[in-house]
Amino acid sequence: MASLQPCESGRRGDDVRGDVWLAYAPGNQELAWEFSSKLEALFGATTRQLLAELAANHGLTSGTLQVEDKGAYPFVLRARMESLLQKALADESIQVSPEPPLAPSADGTPQLSSTRKDRLRRSRLYLPGNEAKYMLNAGLHGPDAVILDLEDSVAPASKQDAVALVRHALWTLDFGSCERMVRINQGEAGIKDLQALAGAPLHLVLIPKVESAEEIHALDQVVGETKILFMPILETARGVLNALAIAEASPRNVALTLGLEDLTADLGVVKTPGGAETAWASSQVIYAAKAAGLQAIDSVYGNVADEDGLRRSVKFAKSIGFEGKGCVHPRQIKIIHQEFAPSEEEVAKARAIVAAFEEAQAKGLGVVSLGSKMIDPPVVKRAQALVRLADEMTSAEKND
Amino acid sequence: MTEPLQTKAGRLVPAEVNGRDVIPYAGVGGHRPQGNQAAPPIRSCADYPADGDKRVHAEGDMVAKLKVALAHAGLKDGMTISTHHHFRNGDLVANAVFDAAKALGVKDLRWFPSASFPCHAPLLAYLEDGTIHHIEGSMNGPLGDFCSQGKMRGMGVLRSHGGRWQAVQDGEVHIDIAVLAAPTADAFGNATGDRGPSACGLLGFGLVDSQYADHAIVVTDNLVPFPCLPWQIQGQNIDQVVEVDKVGIPEKIVSGTTRVTKSPDRLLIAEHIAKFVRDVGIMKPGFSFQAGAGGITLAFAMYLKEYMKEAGVAASFVRGGSNQYLVEMLEEGLTPVILDGQTFDLEGVRSMRENSGHQHTSPFTSYNFHGKGNFSSMIDVVVLGATEVDVHFNANVVTHSDGRLLHGIGGWQNCLFSRCTILAVPSVRDRIPVILDEVTTMVGPGELIDVIATEQGLCINPARTDLIEAARGSQVPILNIHDLKSRIDQLCGGPPAKPKLGDEFVAAIQWVDGTTIDAVRRVKG
Numbered sequence A: 001m002a003s004l005q006p007c008e009s010g011r012r013g014d015d016v017r018g019d020v021w022l023a024y025a026p027g028n029q030e031l032a033w034e035f036s037s038k039l040e041a042l043f044g045a046t047t048r049q050l051l052a053e054l055a056a057n058h059g060l061t062s063g064t065l066q067v068e069d070k071g072a073y074p075f076v077l078r079a080r081m082e083s084l085l086q087k088a089l090a091d092e093s094i095q096v097s098p099e100p101p102l103a104p105s106a107d108g109t110p111q112l113s114s115t116r117k118d119r120l121r122r123s124r125l126y127l128p129g130n131e132a133k134y135m136l137n138a139g140l141h142g143p144d145a146v147i148l149d150l151e152d153s154v155a156p157a158s159k160q161d162a163v164a165l166v167r168h169a170l171w172t173l174d175f176g177s178c179e180r181m182v183r184i185n186q187g188e189a190g191i192k193d194l195q196a197l198a199g200a201p202l203h204l205v206l207i208p209k210v211e212s213a214e215e216i217h218a219l220d221q222v223v224g225e226t227k228i229l230f231m232p233i234l235e236t237a238r239g240v241l242n243a244l245a246i247a248e249a250s251p252r253n254v255a256l257t258l259g260l261e262d263l264t265a266d267l268g269v270v271k272t273p274g275g276a277e278t279a280w281a282s283s284q285v286i287y288a289a290k291a292a293g294l295q296a297i298d299s300v301y302g303n304v305a306d307e308d309g310l311r312r313s314v315k316f317a318k319s320i321g322f323e324g325k326g327c328v329h330p331r332q333i334k335i336i337h338q339e340f341a342p343s344e345e346e347v348a349k350a351r352a353i354v355a356a357f358e359e360a361q362a363k364g365l366g367v368v369s370l371g372s373k374m375i376d377p378p379v380v381k382r383a384q385a386l387v388r389l390a391d392e393m394t395s396a397e398k399n400d
Numbered sequence B: 001m002t003e004p005l006q007t008k009a010g011r012l013v014p015a016e017v018n019g020r021d022v023i024p025y026a027g028v029g030g031h032r033p034q035g036n037q038a039a040p041p042i043r044s045c046a047d048y049p050a051d052g053d054k055r056v057h058a059e060g061d062m063v064a065k066l067k068v069a070l071a072h073a074g075l076k077d078g079m080t081i082s083t084h085h086h087f088r089n090g091d092l093v094a095n096a097v098f099d100a101a102k103a104l105g106v107k108d109l110r111w112f113p114s115a116s117f118p119c120h121a122p123l124l125a126y127l128e129d130g131t132i133h134h135i136e137g138s139m140n141g142p143l144g145d146f147c148s149q150g151k152m153r154g155m156g157v158l159r160s161h162g163g164r165w166q167a168v169q170d171g172e173v174h175i176d177i178a179v180l181a182a183p184t185a186d187a188f189g190n191a192t193g194d195r196g197p198s199a200c201g202l203l204g205f206g207l208v209d210s211q212y213a214d215h216a217i218v219v220t221d222n223l224v225p226f227p228c229l230p231w232q233i234q235g236q237n238i239d240q241v242v243e244v245d246k247v248g249i250p251e252k253i254v255s256g257t258t259r260v261t262k263s264p265d266r267l268l269i270a271e272h273i274a275k276f277v278r279d280v281g282i283m284k285p286g287f288s289f290q291a292g293a294g295g296i297t298l299a300f301a302m303y304l305k306e307y308m309k310e311a312g313v314a315a316s317f318v319r320g321g322s323n324q325y326l327v328e329m330l331e332e333g334l335t336p337v338i339l340d341g342q343t344f345d346l347e348g349v350r351s352m353r354e355n356s357g358h359q360h361t362s363p364f365t366s367y368n369f370h371g372k373g374n375f376s377s378m379i380d381v382v383v384l385g386a387t388e389v390d391v392h393f394n395a396n397v398v399t400h401s402d403g404r405l406l407h408g409i410g411g412w413q414n415c416l417f418s419r420c421t422i423l424a425v426p427s428v429r430d431r432i433p434v435i436l437d438e439v440t441t442m443v444g445p446g447e448l449i450d451v452i453a454t455e456q457g458l459c460i461n462p463a464r465t466d467l468i469e470a471a472r473g474s475q476v477p478i479l480n481i482h483d484l485k486s487r488i489d490q491l492c493g494g495p496p497a498k499p500k501l502g503d504e505f506v507a508a509i510q511w512v513d514g515t516t517i518d519a520v521r522r523v524k525g
Helices: A040-057 A074-088 A156-172 A187-196 A213-223 A237-241 A243-247 A260-267 A276-291 A307-320 A331-340 A344-362 A377-399 B062-072 B093-103 B118-129 B142-148 B161-169 B204-212 B264-279 B295-311 B324-331 B346-354 B465-470 B481-492
Strands: A007-010 A020-030 A032-037 A062-069 A123-128 A145-149 A179-183 A204-207 A229-234 A255-258 A295-300 A324-327 A368-370 A373-375 B080-083 B109-113 B132-135 B156-158 B177-182 B215-220 B240-243 B288-291 B317-322 B338-343 B358-360 B381-384 B388-390 B421-424 B451-453 B458-460 B501-510 B516-523
Touching (some): A007 A074, A007 A156, A020 A032, A020 A074, A040 A062, A040 A074, A074 A156, A123 A179, A123 A331, A156 A187, A187 A213, A213 A229, A213 A243, A229 A243, A237 A260, A255 A276, A255 A324, A276 A295, A276 A307, A295 A307, A307 A324, A307 A331, A344 A368, A344 A373, A344 A377, B062 B215, B093 B177, B177 B204, B204 B338, B264 B421, B264 B451, B288 B295, B317 B324, B324 B338, B324 B346
Parallel strands (some): A032 A062, A123 A145, A123 A324, A145 A179, A204 A229, B080 B177, B177 B215, B215 B240, B288 B317, B317 B338, B338 B358, B381 B421
Antiparallel strands (some): A020 A062, A368 A373, B451 B458
């Protein structure tokens, strides 16, 4: 066996809740435990037992293991032990078996909502990949998708911990009817993320800072035969310029989005509420997405407290062709859904057009007319899309 | 120690508490005591100043003045001193009272507050040195911990706000000296809480003390010429008036339990409840509701207000715990009346002073079970918190799952008598499941609890078939409580271990009728 490494995993500090901090120091003596738990009376014994079993199963039998438990759930304990073992034994392939899923399907694997290329993606809720407590109930808030983020919300030193936590969260937690997304890291690190998550129950991978079709091709190779979908994020001038090539790079692509924080940094401009500095990029992303038959999805609105600002931002996004927006807080979801919803008048008019079209079809007429007005085919197509969207939103609200 | 008694709910309680025989809980409405109420001694105007000036003439700080007043009141070893908690964590009077008692060298006092807060932690020293023998009243924070560890010489007795009135009125607790902090008072002893530099709203919790104590002292930092208008406390019940620099810090009325939650999961619970109240038809013109202290229940009021506006529905009255949200409802015409038992923020204080529809109440009108009715059973829906609930819908508000006594009952037990009682709880708190097979301490019986609302959805008491029927078609997820419990247990890695408790009882939990519904045992280690 290679020599054992001193290491730590998990989180500690006064504000940490629902997590654990583990620190390992190699030594010749039989594995010694320094254990403290906020929940000593209630779960002290079961926590100790679980951690000891995992350490023993993976051959960590000597040295000292320090544990500071702040109420970590078993799936978190497993994740933290997984990354600790990887570091201590210098073997990133080590995986701890996950807790059984909270919502199992008939074969015992996690229940996954069905997904398809053009499902509703109005809202996607970002969840920091190394913070368990926000993951627990994320699905209950009713976003169309949750994103377990391994990239910008995770400190460089915590990347390995985050991958393990995201893997265990995917296997164990119930995200309800949400599409399960993971944002991987950029480039090589992202490829490693995907390899570590191989087989984990997820629908879609958000690929950050994509600049070329080749990057998508490389990831296509990694995911192999799986049904995993892609959403490239364009966050640099080069990426935006190559939008169409990126959008057409893989049949896995379902949507194109952009990251405005990084893009404005790349452009050397200040991000403003009006967004004039990135207006062209937004249009480029929308045009490329539509040309490639993908959804165009807007960036996030970062100021959680400003609900009116969010509302204005979504109204504008919808008006120029975006179909969804990222959320950094659950309270943004409802506003985003409300603003992407077509108005009652719009829906009524669309239904009338669709009805007129169906009637014309039934009568074998080549021309569709509503009252005295002739309806062009693109108008019919738009009306059909709008009716379908309205119906989907109604059924999504029921599940909210 | 004599053998414990068993309550009708199967809980074991001590046969005797601080020298009094215990009547075990006999079920809801199962205990009907006979006889007459207690009464204070007969007094004569001949013994009080004809000009109505009852001011204590003494120099120095509050402690020095209280020393004179308490000596004049005849403070002796073993007496019972009461205080109220309208300043919540900003109270300055209770600590000063016991500083004065200590200075007088008096021992073995019983403190009978309407509630205690972390600001009363300095009184631990007096529990340790024998000045205070024990506390009968809700114990929050450090005092609760002290009691849990079995360090208090007497047994703690926790009563609801209504139960405190009942205990005094029925003669179970005799108050020797009541010391009442008053933000405004005159020299005769008329007092109000709604104005003055330290305005805290109302003084309803101190009303029973003023009426039944042998001796009542008003302490004020805003002495006004007679008559103090309005008067919430009548000078005819007051023996002495002490003028001091400051009686309390009203800004500290606001605390964690009186602020709206920011947690998305807890906001979701509040939203579920408001939707439920709307969807099952409770929210209809002329309805009434009460939202207790606690971040979730306050947020419920915020959501409900939006739905009421959407539907054009106004209430006929709301009960508080008033706060800015209830005040907005009053001022926007969504309710003509707030029946207020205590103010939870300074907007509530302002409104009580300015709005004629903002009526101060007392535990007598709102909660006392041994009266000719009270308000709590007339309310359509009440939303409360809990530390734990069980699959039988029993609930706990005083202890944590590790057995420690950390919270008071407040008006919680009294409110259970509403037409629909909803407990708002997260299903789990940092791996501690909130839904158990059996609560650690039974404070409220399941037969009075209609709905348990969590972020996952709502569990309706199977006995409430009407609500189950009415909730069909609601947007709110309705769950079976056993299914929810299994799911939470799975997330947490099984149900938690039972806390390690000693045999000895450290506190009795009284039911609204003076019976003992459960008891708290010493926490080991």
